[in-house]
Amino acid sequence: MDLEYGEKYESFRREVREFLDAHKSKRPAGHTYAVPRPALTNWLDLLIEHGYWARTIPKGYGGYGAAPDLLETVIMDEEFNHAGVARGMMAQGPSMLVPTLLEHGTQEQKRRWIEPTMRAQVLWCQGYSEPGAGSDLASLQTAASENGDDFLINGQKIWTSSADKAEMMFILVRTEPDAPKHAGISYLLLPMDTPGIDVQPLRTMSGDLGENSFNQVFFTDVRVPRTNVVGKRGDGWTIANTTLAHERNSLNANAESTLLRLMRLMNRESANGVPAIANPVYRDRLMRLQARVLAMKAHAMRVLTTNLKREAPGVAGLIVKLQNCQLNFDLAALAIDVMGELGVLYDHAKYEREHAFWQTHSFLSLGFIIGGGTAQIQKNIIAERGLGLPREPKPAKASA
Numbered sequence: 001m002d003l004e005y006g007e008k009y010e011s012f013r014r015e016v017r018e019f020l021d022a023h024k025s026k027r028p029a030g031h032t033y034a035v036p037r038p039a040l041t042n043w044l045d046l047l048i049e050h051g052y053w054a055r056t057i058p059k060g061y062g063g064y065g066a067a068p069d070l071l072e073t074v075i076m077d078e079e080f081n082h083a084g085v086a087r088g089m090m091a092q093g094p095s096m097l098v099p100t101l102l103e104h105g106t107q108e109q110k111r112r113w114i115e116p117t118m119r120a121q122v123l124w125c126q127g128y129s130e131p132g133a134g135s136d137l138a139s140l141q142t143a144a145s146e147n148g149d150d151f152l153i154n155g156q157k158i159w160t161s162s163a164d165k166a167e168m169m170f171i172l173v174r175t176e177p178d179a180p181k182h183a184g185i186s187y188l189l190l191p192m193d194t195p196g197i198d199v200q201p202l203r204t205m206s207g208d209l210g211e212n213s214f215n216q217v218f219f220t221d222v223r224v225p226r227t228n229v230v231g232k233r234g235d236g237w238t239i240a241n242t243t244l245a246h247e248r249n250s251l252n253a254n255a256e257s258t259l260l261r262l263m264r265l266m267n268r269e270s271a272n273g274v275p276a277i278a279n280p281v282y283r284d285r286l287m288r289l290q291a292r293v294l295a296m297k298a299h300a301m302r303v304l305t306t307n308l309k310r311e312a313p314g315v316a317g318l319i320v321k322l323q324n325c326q327l328n329f330d331l332a333a334l335a336i337d338v339m340g341e342l343g344v345l346y347d348h349a350k351y352e353r354e355h356a357f358w359q360t361h362s363f364l365s366l367g368f369i370i371g372g373g374t375a376q377i378q379k380n381i382i383a384e385r386g387l388g389l390p391r392e393p394k395p396a397k398a399s400a
Contacts, residue, residue, distance in 0.1 A: 009071050016079040019050055027085050040120045044089060052076055053088040054118040057098070062115025068308050070301060081257040092161070092247075093117040093124035097170050099246045104187075104231040104239050113168075113189070125163040127171030127190070127217065128240070130156060135377045137172070138182045138237060142219065144173040146226070151175070151188070153196075153222040159371060163199045163215040166192055170243070176234050185236035189228045196222040204367070247372065248320045255324060258331050258361070259293045262286070262338075265354070269338050276338040285334050292327050299323075315386035321368075322378040329365035332358050 005013070028035040028043050047053035048064055055072075057063025066072075080087035088094065098114050105113075116122040133140040142155025153173055163169065169190045176184030192199070198218040231239045266277040266286065276282050299316065306313040335358040336343035346356035369375050383389040 005071060005075070009075060012072060013075045013079060016052070016076055019052070020079060020083045020085065037120060040089070044119050047088060048118065052080070054094075057102070057114065057118065061102075061110050062118055070304055070308060073304065074301060077256070081260055084257070084261065086257075088118075089120055091120075091123065092126050092170075093122065093168075096126065096243050096247050097124055100170075100239060100243045101230065103242055109189070109230065122168055123162065123166045124168045124170060125160050125166035125192070126243075127157045127160060127163075127169045129159045131158050134159070135373060137240070138185070140172055140174060140185065142171075142173050143177060144175045144186065144188065144224075147223070149227075150223045150225055153188075153190070153219045153224060156216065156218050158216045159202075160199075160215045160217050162213060163192070163217050164201055164213055168192060169217075170230070172236050172240055175236075179234065182237045184234050185240070186233050187230040187236040187239040188224055189230065190222070190224050194222050194224065196220045204363075244372075245317060248317060255293045255296050255327050255331070258328060259290060261357075262289075262331055262335050265335055265358075266338055269340075269353075271340065282334065282338060289327070289331055289334065292323075292330075296324055296327060315382060318378070318382045318386045321372065322375055322382065325365055325368040326375070329362060329369060332362035332365055336362060 023046065026043060026046060028039045044053055048062070051064040051066055054063035055066045055076075056068050057065070059065035076087055094117060098117055101110050101114060113122070117124065127142075128137060128140075130140050130142060140155075142153065142157065144151035144153045151173070153171075155173070157163075157171070160169075169192055171188050171190050172185055173188055174184055175186040178184070190197075196219060198220070200216050200218070202214040202216055204214050226233075230236075263277070263286070266282065267275055269276045271279070277286070299320070303313050303316055303320065306316065339353050339358070342351050342353055343358065345352045346359045373381070380392070384391055
């Protein structure tokens with residue numbers, strides 16, 4: 001069995017390394033929403049110019065325009081991970097909305113929104129969950145009624161990440177109130193500066209840690225053109241599931257960089273002069289996590305291969321969120337244990353480590369285990385949709 005990539009791809013790997021070495025001073029550090037916008041946009045412009053971001057997006061929509069290539073994608077991810085640099089921007093616009101627009105958007109919507117989204121000129125949030133429609137998203141009640149050429153939106157969304165920072169929202173609203181639950185929903189693009197939108201931040205268990213804030217958003221007669229519907233009116237449930245599939249796929253790409261950061265931490269941190277990496281208990285936990293990371297990396301290649309072949313990934317696509325959210329939480333747990341009593345420090349404490357990255361990562365990972373469909377919901381989806389197991393019977397109603 002020949003596991004070598006071959007000279008073509010090794011030459012590409014050298015090209016990526018040379019780029020990373022040549023542009024060390026231009027890499028912005030920090031979370032997407034903590035980096036000054038001009039610095040982030042300039043970095044993404046540079047990545048697109050060299051084909052390391054928006055690589056397969058057509059040039060007509062502001063991308064690099066390369067043909068899809070599985071091994072090139074793997075090499076780019078590997079080299080950027082080893083350099084400790086994000087290959088682009090982990091945010092809802094690029095990872096969720098853009099591929100949805102490529103599949104369902106009009107030509108005008110693609111030309112208007114894809115390029116500024118990929119270059120961080122426009123930041124997006126997702127308007128899905130409601131107080132009575134979380135795991136049962138199809139029960140959403142936020143309504144959009146016709147008013148001339150516009151819709152008037154009234155209702156509420158909750159757990160809306162980064163709504164206090166975003167300029168745009170992709171939102172699900174009920175446009176046909178008399179249609180069945182999964183029908184009559186439309187997928188709209190909504191400017192966040194539209195009159196009638198009230199964003200109220202929610203304090204979560206992570207306190208002030210991190211930049212990816214949660215919010216509740218209220219809509220009172222919010223006017224949006226009917227041309228802002230993505231796909232067909234009333235077909236929002238299908239389009240929403242396209243977005244959710246891309247959200248799950250995006251979660252498959254970030255564990256390897258976290259593992260490498262954990263290994264660097266374990267080489268630095270020590271107890272009684274012994275590095276954590278040499279502690280047999282910690283080393284055993286690390287090796288188990290490394291095996292899971294490698295398995296998820298191989299799984300990402302599997303899912304990407306099916307996507308390139310335009311095949312449905314089936315069960316393979318359904319397990320990503322369940323597995324990867326727990327994996328990232330377990331990586332953070334080992335890091336915090338390795339730091340001992342210093343692992344609990346944050347908020348600029350004197351002996352705080354890595355600007356509280358691991359505490360933030362732990363809280364965010366735990367939040368992902370709960371949010372976007374809890375782990376229990378994910379297991380039900382895998383069992384019923386993926387494995388064809390019977391649905392759990394509903395409790396019998398008491399007789400009169």
